[in-house]
Amino acid sequence: VRDRMGFILPYLPEDADYPMIFKFDVSTQPVMMYNISGDIDPLELDQIADDIAERLQRVGGVAASYAMSGTMTEIQVILDPVKLQGTGITSDQVQQILQAQNINFPLGNVESGRKVYIVRTIGEYTNLEEIRKTIVGSNNGVPVLLSQVADVREQASEITSISRTNGVQSIWGIAQKRTDANSVNVGTALAKELENIK
Incomplete structure (x- = not known):
């Protein structure tokens, strides 16, 4: 043909x-x-x-x-500049922490007899509450949660x-x-x- x-x-x-x-x-x-x-x-x-x-x-x-x-859904993190300034945390720090926390990382293989197990850390966010509870820094030794400096919401992205x-x-x-x-x-x-x- x-x-x-x-x-x-x-x-x-x-x-x-x-x-x-x-x-x-x-x-x-x-x-x-x-x-x-x-x-x-x-x-x-x-x-x-x-x-x-x-x-x-x-x-x-x-x-x-x-x-x-x-x-498609997207998670929006809308930072409050006034609240951020009061904590001394920058928007870049928040972004870096969120990126570092939202990752699955392979650790390698573990062999046991004739079986091989794949080992990895599970760090991806599964819901909004996990994102809101992420510690993004500290203010005078007190942990600051993302929800304290930002509005986190899920919404439809561009259709x-x-x-x-x-x-x-x-x-x-x-x-x-x-x-x-x-x-x-x-x-x-x-x-x-x-x-x-x-």
């Missing part, structure tokens, strides 16, 4: 991309697509979609389940895409089966789990 494609290349328009040839594999296609919609806060809808995708991931035969949301179903904001979800799983059985199990979620 590639050789024959070579014969038609001179006849394609100048700005045409080189034709792509690939083997189509049905097993890589979603076994189910579903839609979650609601007239609620985009972050709340996004969280619901993630929770549903996580539950569907646990269904037998499912290789991957995820929600395709255009809403990159919008999906609506019947005029209501929505998020599409996809579930893919494992290659060795039966499509009908996995689809039936997913539909049953979605009914349970309702």
